[in-house]
Amino acid sequence: MSTRIATRFAAVKAENRPALVTYVMAGDPDLATSQAILAALPQAGSDMIELGIPFSDPMADGVAIQLGGQRALAAGQTLRGVLAMVEDFRRKDEITPIVLMGYYNPIYSMGVDKFLAAAVAAGVDGLIVVDLPPEEDDELCLPALAAGINFIRLTTPTTDDKRLPTVLKNTSGFVYYVSMTGVTGAAIKSRGAVSDAVERIKGHTDLPVAVGFGIKTAADAADIGRHADGIVVGTVLVEAVANSLVDGKATDKTVGAVRDLVADLFAGVKRARG
Amino acid sequence: MDGINSLRNGPDEFGNFGQFGGRFVAETLMPLILDLEAHYRAAKIDPEFKAELSDLSINYAGRPSPLYFAKRVTEHLGGAKVWFKREELNHTGSHKINNCLGQILLAKRMGKTRVIAETGAGQHGVATATVCAKFDLPCVIFMGATDVERQMPNVLRMRMLGAEVRPVTAGAGTLKDAMNEALRDWVTNVDTTYYLIGTAAGPHPYPEMVRDFQSVIGTEIKDQFQKAEGKLPDAVVACVGGGSNAIGSFHAFLDDSSVALFGAEAGGHGIDVENGHAASMTGGRPGVLHGNRTYLLQDKDGQILEGHSISAGLDYPGVGPEHSFLHDTKRVTYAPITDDEALEAFQLCTKLEGIIPALESAHGLALLMKVAKTMGKDQSIVLCLSGRGDKDVESVGKYLGLLK
Ligand SMILES: Cc1ncc(COP(=O)(O)O)c(C=O)c1O
Numbered sequence: 174m175s176t177r178i179a180t181r182f183a184a185v186k187a188e189n190r191p192a193l194v195t196y197v198m199a200g201d202p203d204l205a206t207s208q209a210i211l212a213a214l215p216q217a218g219s220d221m222i223e224l225g226i227p228f229s230d231p232m233a234d235g236v237a238i239q240l241g242g243q244r245a246l247a248a249g250q251t252l253r254g255v256l257a258m259v260e261d262f263r264r265k266d267e268i269t270p271i272v273l274m275g276y277y278n279p280i281y282s283m284g285v286d287k288f289l290a291a292a293v294a295a296g297v298d299g300l301i302v303v304d305l306p307p308e309e310d311d312e313l314c315l316p317a318l319a320a321g322i323n324f325i326r327l328t329t330p331t332t333d334d335k336r337l338p339t340v341l342k343n344t345s346g347f348v349y350y351v352s353m354t355g356v357t358g359a360a361i362k363s364r365g366a367v368s369d370a371v372e373r374i375k376g377h378t379d380l381p382v383a384v385g386f387g388i389k390t391a392a393d394a395a396d397i398g399r400h401a402d403g404i405v406v407g408t409v410l411v412e413a414v415a416n417s418l419v420d421g422k423a424t425d426k427t428v429g430a431v432r433d434l435v436a437d438l439f440a441g442v443k444r445a446r447g
Numbered sequence: 448m449d450g451i452n453s454l455r456n457g458p459d460e461f462g463n464f465g466q467f468g469g470r471f472v473a474e475t476l477m478p479l480i481l482d483l484e485a486h487y488r489a490a491k492i493d494p495e496f497k498a499e500l501s502d503l504s505i506n507y508a509g510r511p512s513p514l515y516f517a518k519r520v521t522e523h524l525g526g527a528k529v530w531f532k533r534e535e536l537n538h539t540g541s542h543k544i545n546n547c548l549g550q551i552l553l554a555k556r557m558g559k560t561r562v563i564a565e566t567g568a569g570q571h572g573v574a575t576a577t578v579c580a581k582f583d584l585p586c587v588i589f590m591g592a593t594d595v596e597r598q599m600p601n602v603l604r605m606r607m608l609g610a611e612v613r614p615v616t617a618g619a620g621t622l623k624d625a626m627n628e629a630l631r632d633w634v635t636n637v638d639t640t641y642y643l644i645g646t647a648a649g650p651h652p653y654p655e656m657v658r659d660f661q662s663v664i665g666t667e668i669k670d671q672f673q674k675a676e677g678k679l680p681d682a683v684v685a686c687v688g689g690g691s692n693a694i695g696s697f698h699a700f701l702d703d704s705s706v707a708l709f710g711a712e713a714g715g716h717g718i719d720v721e722n723g724h725a726a727s728m729t730g731g732r733p734g735v736l737h738g739n740r741t742y743l744l745q746d747k748d749g750q751i752l753e754g755h756s757i758s759a760g761l762d763y764p765g766v767g768p769e770h771s772f773l774h775d776t777k778r779v780t781y782a783p784i785t786d787d788e789a790l791e792a793f794q795l796c797t798k799l800e801g802i803i804p805a806l807e808s809a810h811g812l813a814l815l816m817k818v819a820k821t822m823g824k825d826q827s828i829v830l831c832l833s834g835r836g837d838k839d840v841e842s843v844g845k846y847l848g849l850l851k
Contacts, residue, residue, distance in 0.1 A: 232634075279749035328474060336478055
């Protein structure tokens with residue numbers, strides 16, 4: 174049985190374009206608006222969704238996503254709430270893959286087995302847990318694989334050829350290449366280095382390689398997407414949410430702001446190889 | 448030598464002390480952490496490294512620090528004989544310099560050209576800025592905005608030493624937030640930058656390495672007490688923030704079952720006050736933060752709480768993993784000390800001994816005061832007086848109403 178993630182990557186490959194992976198923070202700026210944003214993403218062209226689990230101490234995130242997480246927590250978001258969002262989304266969308274992205278402690282706090290059972294039931298396809306390197310695979314990666322959930326690993330500019338096999342070993346779904354050493358939202362230092370890195374990783378694995386961190390515009394998406402199998406956009410979407418708020422509250426522009434930006438980025442991925 | 452049942456063998460090769468410790472960091476940092484470990488292993492057995500560190504410890508930091516019999520505190524309490532291990536007499540005014548000297552030599556060996564650190568009370572920031580001045584490395588110190596305010600004298604010292612102090616406004620603006628920001632900087636500048644962590648916490652190998660550099664405290668206590676009294680002390684007490692002065696004091700005694708060990712956690716407004724204390728072992732549960740699994744203050748959803756302590760150096764929702772292990776195995780007794788108890792001990796020490804202790808160390812003294820009273824007059828209890836209180840004079844003055 175093919176997974177939703179594999180099916181989607183195969184489909185975009187057939188269209189000769191990269192996948193557009195969009196990141197939003199679950200519960201930002203409030204639970205209902207966030208649910209509406211989630212539902213709007215596939216319609217606007219998102220091939221795959223990364224749904225952020227808010228955490229009090231997001232050590233690998235820049236200011237925009239830190240603030241998005243704070244808004245979500247202030248709105249009462251919890252890990253259970255994130256799973257409920259996925260469950261709700263799945264009632265209407267059986268095909269768009271959802272990858273949860275966050276930090277380990279909320280999952281550890283719920284209990285790994287309990288979390289995985291709930292994630293499978295809700296229709297989660299994959300996990301990206303920033304603070305679980307391969308050295309800690311016993312914690313969540315291996316149990317997740319056993320439960321049928323993909324564990325997507327980050328590889329970075331500091332992951333050299335010697336280490337790459339270690340990082341790829343239990344990776345499934347796709348490989349997420351972090352375009353630079355830095356936090357989310359920073360600027361890509363060298364585009365040439367990114368495409369070289371993608372080629373290098375492809376020499377080690379048959380999995381699709383998506384590139385994230387620092388992709389902000391349709392032009393970026395087209396450019397990076399020429400070589401990558403997917404591009405991940407997050408910070409600018411979370412910023413679009415932030416910019417649409419009045420007194421910290423959602424407005425009638427909030428969902429549209431995200432939708433328009435995703436549509437624009439989708440135009441970028443469509444012309445990446447055209 | 449340490450046998451197989453020794454408590455001094457940890458951590459294992461993965462950095463675990465029982466279930467605690469580990470390497471919970473982003474992939475970007477992982478190669479660097481492995482490299483750091485390799486360099487540390489090599490340095491540890493290199494006679495040249497040992498000789499250089501020893502020379503600096505003696506001639507730059509002023510080691511060994513004295514073991515002082517606190518006669519008037521002893522008489523006041525009417526129980527065990529009270530001794531102070533005078534870490535506050537070290538250069539820069541606390542135990543933090545012990546660790547900074549070791550790590551700066553390592554940073555040099557690794558060819559790093561820039562140093563970053565987090566600081567709470569500012570003592571670690573000052574010690575880092577000091578060694579960076581001496582070794583001519585640029586340094587950036589991350590410090591919570593709340594702490595910048597309550598530890599201003601140390602902020603000025605750091606700046607005069609040439610460090611850039613970056614106030615962190617996220618969260619409650621305390622140590623946890625400073626550490627998040629330092630980690631973000633590190634991920635960004637991983638090629639050039641050495642992260643000089645100030646306590647026995649964080650991803651492996653930091654808890655082990657910082658402990659090793661601080662273990663000189665307990666080793667000296669053992670030696671000095673033997674010379675003074677011809678035996679082992681009956682108890683050793685230290686305050687616990689991240690736990691570096693405490694593990695440094697305890698480590699030499701872990702296998703000496705006749706020596707009772709006590710750690711004072713920050714009880715803030717009281718352990719029953721939600722988010723009103725920073726006693727992670729007494730009031731928290733195991734979780735994962737800042738690279739290690741350890742006891743943490745957190746809500747039921749696994750979000751980390753800010754906690755509170757009058758003492759900036761103890762105002763941290765976690766603790767080093769080896770302490771979590773020693774807590775679970777019950778080798779060390781950890782107890783919370785409230786802000787008020789610490790303030791009282793601060794004044795007592797100042798008035799009876801003419802020593803102004805850091806508010807952090809005053810927590811240790813407050814716990815000692817409780818324990819010493821239950822002990823016999825022929826027994827001895829040693830406090831790690833981890834730092835001097837110059838930095839706290841203004842804050843304490845405010846609390847006591849001595850300033851407007
Ligand atoms: C004097 C003093 N003692 C203790 C501490 C707490 O740190 P640790 O628990 O690592 O010794 C600090 C930290 O700032 C300090 O300045």
